[in-house]
Amino acid sequence: MTNRRELMKLVALGGGAVYLSGLAGCAAGASLPAGAAAYDDFYFVQLSDAHWGFAGPPNPDAANTLRKAVATVNALETPPEFIVFTGDLTHSTDDPAERRRRLAGFREIVSALKVQPVYFLPGEHDAALDRGAAYQEFFGETHYSFDHKGVHFIAVDNVSDAGARLGDEQLAWMKADLDARPKDSPIVVLAHRPLFDLEPKWDWATRDGQQAIDILLQYPKVTVFYGHIHQENHHMTGHIAHHSARSLIFPLPAPGSQPQRTPLPWDPEHPNRGLGFREVQAEPETALYKIQEFGVTRA
Incomplete structure (x- = not known):
């Protein structure tokens, strides 16, 4: 378990930007209200877009960045309570065997x-060409939910459909899953x-x-x-904060900043x-939620 003192030690050791997202009336950087009860906080690690199998420019070290990230996470002074990979575990290929x-x-x-545990989500590079069939052989369901210390996590699949849709069935599942939760969860x-529509083109x-x-609102x-x-990108839809993660393979340009997303x-x-x-x-x-960003390797 990570308490605030341990978190501040981590912040002092690492570089990168810290972004505070205040929800439910808590402004960024806000402290607990007077008289608030103690609670059991925790932290987890998010990794994304490893694109294992990618080769060539712009990353001549593509065979090593995922391994470096694994080693860096293993070396964290205070281990996280779980890890999540938010998709594009691998780079796409037309060859089912590959x-x-x-x-x-x-x-x-x-x-x-x-x-x-380590939780996995597919990306379109993993799942769009076969509707997630191969992905499910290795990692199981493409959407699911779980609970951890009072927080309800819901993992959604917006990649197995080649048209970039969740679909009516999954939306109904999401609604039913959340209907079973107290409204203030x-x-x-x-x-x-x-x-949300960040850059549809x-x-x-x-x-x-x-x-x-x-549904989430x-x-x-x-x-x-x-x-x-x-x-990194931070965006609000109403009271809902959306935070994107950096990649483990190559960075992409800011939304709409150039004609192509090269x-x-x-x-x-x-x-x-x-x-x-x-x-x-x-x-x-x-x-x-307090977000601490780190490079593939930490000095």
Whole structure:
């Protein structure tokens, strides 16, 4: 378990930006209300977009960045309570046999993670060409939910459908899953694509994502963590905060900043620039999340 003193020790050791997301009336950086009860906080690690199997520019070290990230997470002074990968575990291929080899290779590398459990989501590179069939052979269901110390986590699949939709069946499942929760439950949604329209022409959207957001808006304590766009981005839809994660393979340009979403050039002077993972400190009673960003390796 990670308490606030241990978290501040982690913050002091690491570089990167810290972003506070205040929900349910808690402003960024807000302290607990006077007289608030003690609670059992925790932290987890989010990694995303490893694209195992990718080769060539702009990352000449593509065979090693995932392994470096695993080693860095294993070396954290205070272990997280769980780890989540938010999609694009592997790089896409038209060859079903090669797809399975890449999924198997990814699974073998991340099996070295000391912390359990590890939760996985597919990305479109893993699942769009076969509706997640190969992914499910290695990692199980593409959408599911779980609870951890008072926070309800719901992992959604907005990639197995080639049209970038959740679909009516999954939306009904999400609604039923959340209907079983008290309205004031802290809820964290894990996704690959953004649920909102960040940059639709770049495939940075979910076509029926607004329907999911409309369901989530009925709950006052919701936060979304996603991947796909290979960079940090923080966005609000009503009271819902959406936070994207950096990639483990190459960074992409800011939304709409250039005609194409081509990867940013490799910088040999700073080979890990724009790459990394994050720690998320959760305070369940207030649904306050503190995000600490780290590079693939930590000095």
